[in-house]
Amino acid sequence: MNNEDEARRRDADEPGHRHLFHLPPADGGRYPEAAYLAGNSLGLQPRATRDELFADLDAWRRLGVEGHLEAERPWLPYHELLTAPAARLVGARPAEVVVMNSLTVNLHLLMVSFYRPAGARTRILIEDAAFPSDSYAVRSQARFHGLDPDTTVVRLRPRPGEDVLRTTDVLDLLAAEGETVALVLLGGVNYLTGELMDIPAITAAGRAAGAVVGWDLAHAAGNVPLALHDWDVDFAAWCSYKYLNSGPGALSGVFVHERHLGDPALPRFEGWWSTEAATRFEMTPVSRPPATAEAWQVSNPPIFAMGPVRTSLELFDAVGMPALRGRSVRLTGYLEKLLDEVSAARPLTVVTPRDPARRGAQLSVRIGAGSAAGLAKRLRYEHGVIADAREPDIVRFAPVPLYCTYHDCWRVADALAATVEVSA
Numbered sequence: 104m105n106n107e108d109e110a111r112r113r114d115a116d117e118p119g120h121r122h123l124f125h126l127p128p129a130d131g132g133r134y135p136e137a138a139y140l141a142g143n144s145l146g147l148q149p150r151a152t153r154d155e156l157f158a159d160l161d162a163w164r165r166l167g168v169e170g171h172l173e174a175e176r177p178w179l180p181y182h183e184l185l186t187a188p189a190a191r192l193v194g195a196r197p198a199e200v201v202v203m204n205s206l207t208v209n210l211h212l213l214m215v216s217f218y219r220p221a222g223a224r225t226r227i228l229i230e231d232a233a234f235p236s237d238s239y240a241v242r243s244q245a246r247f248h249g250l251d252p253d254t255t256v257v258r259l260r261p262r263p264g265e266d267v268l269r270t271t272d273v274l275d276l277l278a279a280e281g282e283t284v285a286l287v288l289l290g291g292v293n294y295l296t297g298e299l300m301d302i303p304a305i306t307a308a309g310r311a312a313g314a315v316v317g318w319d320l321a322h323a324a325g326n327v328p329l330a331l332h333d334w335d336v337d338f339a340a341w342c343s344y345k346y347l348n349s350g351p352g353a354l355s356g357v358f359v360h361e362r363h364l365g366d367p368a369l370p371r372f373e374g375w376w377s378t379e380a381a382t383r384f385e386m387t388p389v390s391r392p393p394a395t396a397e398a399w400q401v402s403n404p405p406i407f408a409m410g411p412v413r414t415s416l417e418l419f420d421a422v423g424m425p426a427l428r429g430r431s432v433r434l435t436g437y438l439e440k441l442l443d444e445v446s447a448a449r450p451l452t453v454v455t456p457r458d459p460a461r462r463g464a465q466l467s468v469r470i471g472a473g474s475a476a477g478l479a480k481r482l483r484y485e486h487g488v489i490a491d492a493r494e495p496d497i498v499r500f501a502p503v504p505l506y507c508t509y510h511d512c513w514r515v516a517d518a519l520a521a522t523v524e525v526s527a
């Protein structure tokens with residue numbers, strides 16, 4: 104069996120940023136803190152978040168309405184503080200990014216502009232293992248346009264007997280049937296399998312076929328390096344509560360490529376925050392949208408939701424995605440090695456791609472017997488290991504590089520070895 108001391112030694116050699124986060128206590132097992140491997144589902148709270156949030160609450164207490172202009176971080180332009188760091192995180196220009204609303208709401212607002220079925224070009228390409236919210240969103244968009252969702256939404260499936268999509272299969276489909284595709288909307292990192300899609304290749308193929316290409320980056324933002332502008336992505340959206348550690352239901356980021364900014368032909372759902380800030384309070388009946396992603400804003404934003412995002416983005420700026428990705432690859436590779444040792448004699452299979460270039464900080468394990476939820480429960484209450492179960496048979500482990508350790512990875516393997524029976 105692998106060696107706990109070795110994991111400890113790795114942590115001593117390569118300290119992460121765990122001290123900047125609150126770790127939940129363990130519900131069982133030998134260690135006081137949980138081994139938290141569920142940051143792909145909900146990231147942990149940075150220690151700096153609480154003060155940030157309270158400072159904004161205090162400004163409201165002291166200033167009332169005057170806080171719009173007089174708060175230390177005035178509310179009217181508050182969202183602008185998030186734009187540059189969010190743009191750096193996803194490889195965008197500041198004009199291409201805005202932080203607002205929640206993820207699925209933003210997908211709808213973006214599809215109003217970018218899903219425009221016409222003639223034979225009506226179909227929407229998603230992955231069969233898409234997050235349900237994305238499935239519901241595209242199906243409802245098809246219905247909104249008077250189309251049959253069953254024939255309009257094309258679901259990409261892995262080949263029989265395989266767990267993840269092959270890029271070539273996606274490219275082949277776009278080459279063969281691209282003229283019927285209006286929109287490609289895929290998860291950058293699949294929530295279930297942890298597969299990192301080849302975003303630049305699929306974007307290029309989709310656009311060459313005449314389709315609009317959007318990405319749901321819920322599991323990619325803050326997890327893998329992104330270069331949305333250079334990759335020519337049409338649009339993207341992501342939430343801030345998974346790898347971005349900004350709290351449950353945290354705000355979503357939106358990217359719209361520069362080439363679409365200021366295009367008067369694009370339809371959009373607007374509100375008073377869609378108009379340019381300089382003339383917003385002239386309260387004119389007709390909007391004057393700026394030539395930035397802010398034109399997709401609708402309402403004035405929830406200020407208390409913004410401090411946590413700001414705190415988190417500052418952390419990502421301070422650590423830097425290249426350093427974070429390096430540690431992520433090492434931690435995930437270490438967990439993979441330990442999982443392989445445990446799986447050798449047990450009905451467990453890692454379904455996430457083996458190539459580090461095709462995944463982020465998540466390994467999904469298929470269990471051959473029993474329920475995923477039952478296993479996750481035992482890991483939590485008997486070993487203090489928090490992981491995320493997706494019924495019927497997937498348990499997801501995300502060694503998030505900001506706050507997870509090599510010892511956490513060791514605890515996962517140790518807990519699985521103790522919990523899952525050796526195959527007969």
Ligand SMILES: *Cc1c(COP(=O)(O)O)cnc(C)c1O
Nearest residue numbers: 205206207234236294319321342
């Ligand atoms: C987490 C996640 C969502 C959640 O959507 P909300 O609108 O934030 O509730 C949607 N899509 C994907 C792919 C996700 O991973």
